[in-house]
Amino acid sequence: MANKKQPVSSVLGMGPIEPDISGSSRINVDDTERIWSAAGGALLATYGLRRGSFSGLLLATLGGFMVYRGASGYCPMNQALGRNTAEPKADDKAVDSIEIAKSLTINKPRKEVYAYWRQLENLPQFMFHLGEVRQLDNKRSHWVAKLSDGLLAKTLGPVEWDAEILAEVKNERLVWKSVADARIDNAGEVSFVDAPNGQGTEMHAVIKYRPPAGQLGGAIMKLFNPAFEEMIKQDLRRFKQLLETGEITTIAGQPSGRKSEQQSGKKPVAEQAKIDEKHESAML
Amino acid sequence: MKALCYNGVGDLRTERVPDPTIINPKDAILRVILSSVCGSDLHLLNGYVPTMREGDIIGHEFMGEVIEIGSEVKKLKKGDRVVVCSILGCGECQYCQSTQWSLCDNSNPHAWIPEKAYGDSPAGIFGYSHAFGGYAGSHADYIRVPYADRGCFVIPEGLPDEAAVFASDALPTGFMAADLADIQPGNVVAIWGCGGVGQMAIQSAFLLGASRVIAIDREPDRLRMAKDISGAEVLDFSKVDIQQALREMTGGRGPDRCIDCVGMEAVSEGLDYYYDKAKQFVRLESDRPIVLREAILACRKGGTVSIIGVYGGLVDSIPMGAAMNKALTFRMGQQHGQRYIPRLLEHLQKGELNSGFMLTRKMSLDEGMAGYDLFNKKETMRVVFAP
Secondary structure (H helix, E strand, C coil): CCCCCCCHHHHHCCCCCCCCCCHHHCCCCCHHHHHHHHHHHHHHHHHHHHHCCHHHHHHHHHHHHHHHHHHHCCCHHHHHHCCCCCCCCHHHHCCCCEEEEEEEEECCCHHHHHHHHHCHHHHHHCCCCEEEEEECCCCEEEEEECCCCHHHHHHHCCCEEEEEEEEEECCCEEEEEECCCCCCCEEEEEEEEECHHHCCEEEEEEEEECCCCCHHHHHHHHHHHHHHHHHHHHHHHHHHHHHHHCCCCCCCCCCCCCHHHCCCCCCCHHHHHHHHHHHHHHCC | CEEEEECCCCCEEEEECCCCCCCCCCCEEEEEEEEECCHHHHHHHCCCCCCCCCCCECCCEEEEEEEEECCCCCCCCCCCEEEECCECCCCCCHHHHCCCHHHCCCCCCCCHHHHHHHCCCCCCEECCCHHHCCECCCCECEEEECCHHHHEEECCCCCCHHHHHHHHCHHHHHHHHHHHCCCCCCCEEEEECCCHHHHHHHHHHHHCCCCEEEEEECCHHHHHHHHHCCCCEEEECCCCCHHHHHHHHCCCCCCCEEEECCCCECCCCCHHHHHHHHHHHCCCCCCECHHHHHHHHHCCCCCEEEECCCCCCCCCCCCHHHHHHCCCEEEECCCCHHHHHHHHHHHHHCCCCCCHHHEEEEECHHHHHHHHHHHHCCCCCEEEECC
8 A cells, every 4th residue: 555644734735833842742761761661561550450449540550651651751750850861862752743634614704713713712612622721812822631531641640731823814824833841742723715615614724743652652642643633523523513503413411221321311511522532432 | 201222133122211301502302293114224223224322212204292492493482293304404504505404514423433434424313323423213202303493394284193294204205316316297217115215206206297107116015005096107026027127118218217215225036136135244245236236227328317215335236337338317315304395295285295195003112113023024014103
């Protein structure tokens, strides 16, 4: 099979911005330490999961953390302590950024679509994986992710970052980048174009991120990338639903014969994120 | 409330489930008065549609009474007696606004499932698997109807429930089959399948100007109805060579328009049935396109083949060479019910179309599995549940 490596953003003429190399995409654990960390972590995690008790879960969590540390070459504790056991030119070893490009057409005027998006506080309404976006000033904003996976959330801790708008053309284009030392270095561009024949607005989004992981971790993250892509696509679809119909299409809270769902009754929209995430990860 | 739930291939159970509630502002809750079985449910029940989950409430052809409306429902009010299109359309996306309702961009909350297989996502459908949205179906005491102003149509006074219920699915689907076929005055139309959709397609074809309709099936009861009620000439494919018969009946030309009202679970008397059945069994093919192959061969040169019987996945041995060299036009799709239902209710009221005869058995929800067994064995035209 041909290796189709040309990024989609280049077809769209978008996405020239690369995320910073900072925070967790940097490697600060050296190779030997990484191998031991990963191997020991895997043992601990297996042992912990076998025990099945609460303390077993703790062990498993610790093991998971060590595997992550080994796989990624990034240790938040090292970072906090200013300790770097990797080679001096660690920055050069940061993995390539991963790109996600998604487009869809929204049957609303460009001005309206842009205005809703530009009000960044609106984003968590349809991006269920965001806990909060706070606009700090006209250019800077603070982002808080919402991790669905309990273990992952415990291992990574809160995923938050500041972002800065680098370029803005009203009703046309927004380019942003996470500010140095972000938990996940990321950058992105959204552009809004009139669709032909009055079909509304074409929205093109390109998001690039550096996985919180080193070379090996990068490979693992690439396995998960389809899920992230799907997540972004779902987010954009909900954006479209909200703008076009004023509501987000859902079946969360409807009756079924499944006993596990029968206590739940009516659920607020935010709760449905969990259900959607479950479905999304089931597709992996 | 009581609801008929899917519990696995060939396993339906009437269960107690929670009542539906308004979830979104454009929702309405209906008390279901009548809810019909449909041929496409058999695809679910026989295991040809993946993404069914245990506990899913099935049923998509229904009418009832509005008992609760969301804050953004403007046209409906409590107490309205309505028939509901089986396919959901938001009314706001580009597809809905150009009346291609079954292509709605927004009504399928699980759009990512069909997108993997189809490249795009069609609209959501009530009670029709998670690939089509996972909406709770109508074989229940109550049902939640999203985008209620778009999908619910008030039934004119004097039109009985038993006729109106089919304006939900069988009638608009059959009518669309005839509409897609682009029937010109005087055309001879051949229709495969004399179930509910087939019967409605026969009547619609006449309404749109067909001079003759030739209907094909093998169930004696269905052929009798096609002939006596819907007014078609009929052919029993278990008794006659369809290709030869259609040629001879049309002066050697072949029918001008061919309509497939059967879809992926077609049967035939020939070897091709066993060929497709075997391939389906080992998952080399998901659908049995027996009717489609026949229609392509039978159709006159330059004619149109309209496909309304449901296909879900892959087919093979389609005589593409015949289709290409005979310059056939193919038209197909799930019904755009919201486009047709108002007009069809009028036709029903004026007696220009007749749908009530299709209700051959009325049963309670408790008899759900038995009802589907009867229907699956084709022992009755349509079982309709009255919760």
